[in-house]
Amino acid sequence: MDKVRLIDIKELILSDNRDLAEQIRKYLKDNKVFMLNLMASPGSGKTTLIIETLRRLKDKYQVAVIEGDIESQVDADKVAAEGVTAVQLRTGGACHLDAPMIKEALDTLDLTALDAILIENIGNLVCPADFDLGETCKAVVLSVPEGDDKALKYPVIFSVCDALVISKTDYLELSDFDPELLAESVRRLNPSIRIFTTSCKTGAGLDEWCSWLSDQIKAATA
Amino acid sequence: MVSVHLQAGELRDIAAEWIQRYFDYLSRGTLAEGAKIVLTKIPAQMTCQTCRAGFNADIRADKIECPECGNDKAVLTGGDEFFIESIEVI
Numbered sequence: 001m002d003k004v005r006l007i008d009i010k011e012l013i014l015s016d017n018r019d020l021a022e023q024i025r026k027y028l029k030d031n032k033v034f035m036l037n038l039m040a041s042p043g044s045g046k047t048t049l050i051i052e053t054l055r056r057l058k059d060k061y062q063v064a065v066i067e068g069d070i071e072s073q074v075d076a077d078k079v080a081a082e083g084v085t086a087v088q089l090r091t092g093g094a095c096h097l098d099a100p101m102i103k104e105a106l107d108t109l110d111l112t113a114l115d116a117i118l119i120e121n122i123g124n125l126v127c128p129a130d131f132d133l134g135e136t137c138k139a140v141v142l143s144v145p146e147g148d149d150k151a152l153k154y155p156v157i158f159s160v161c162d163a164l165v166i167s168k169t170d171y172l173e174l175s176d177f178d179p180e181l182l183a184e185s186v187r188r189l190n191p192s193i194r195i196f197t198t199s200c201k202t203g204a205g206l207d208e209w210c211s212w213l214s215d216q217i218k219a220a221t222a
Numbered sequence: 223m224v225s226v227h228l229q230a231g232e233l234r235d236i237a238a239e240w241i242q243r244y245f246d247y248l249s250r251g252t253l254a255e256g257a258k259i260v261l262t263k264i265p266a267q268m269t270c271q272t273c274r275a276g277f278n279a280d281i282r283a284d285k286i287e288c289p290e291c292g293n294d295k296a297v298l299t300g301g302d303e304f305f306i307e308s309i310e311v312i
Binding site for chain 1: 298304
């Protein structure tokens with residue numbers, strides 16, 4: 001009987017993604033460009049938030065958008081209609097963006113002419129949280145119709161983000177959603193997270209969100 | 223190859239049965255064919271912001287508090303690990 005031998009490996013899975021993400025982070029830093037990784041479930045209002053954010057920031061900063069979608073390029077078309085450069089990434093089934101895809105998108109952009117890049121990740125509260133894209137900041141959008149218990153059901157994404165944008169607060173009147181309850185459960189996992197309560201319909205909270213984002217862009221481009 | 227020992231933090235959404243299924247498919251016709259995937263979960267680690275004690279946390283619990291001082295201000299310090307610990311070969 002042959003002897004079974006144990007071989008120590010101790011090798012990180014996803015280490016190639018992490019290494020490329022670190023290279024991207026350095027590349028952005030060298031070019032003084034800020035990059036946001038915006039994550040959320042489908043239909044939470046990511047594209048609408050990006051459009052409203054562009055309207056408030058595009059005169060102050062040179063911004064480009066990387067749109068991740070499984071199929072179609074409707075989101076990139078909406079961004080382009082705002083006069084902003086958009087790169088559409090079609091994953092053809094993959095449920096998250098990863099560093100190699102971002103590298104490909106960055107290769108089509110002139111970083112010396114940019115201050116900020118906003119990435120709209122694939123609509124999904126699970127997998128995107130596991131993949132470092134080399135971004136400067138991560139943010140998650142959660143809309144009122146999704147419910148205030150989502151931090152308990154998807155704790156990882158809420159624990160890795162720098163900011164949480166609660167969207168569609170114009171629906172609050174019609175729902176049992178308690179923003180305080182959500183904030184409490186999110187802060188338990190992530191005490192330093194910034195929380196913005198917004199509605200793209202009424203414009204509520206968008207200035208606060210854009211002012212925070214503006215501070216992050218200033219810090220990265222200084 | 224007899225087995226592959228993986229370690230995954232509680233924060234990684236890893237489904238052991240799917241990993242085995244994909245591994246079986248991908249390893250067909252290779253030296254790794256038939257190897258069993260042994261997954262060990264590493265608990266989420268938190269550090270209390272008040273007394274600095276480290277503890278294992280159930281991040282899906284309704285309330286997370288420090289077992290030492292009872293405070294509920296803690297930060298995540300581990301639980302996103304994902305690596306191959308070792309392989310067993312004949």
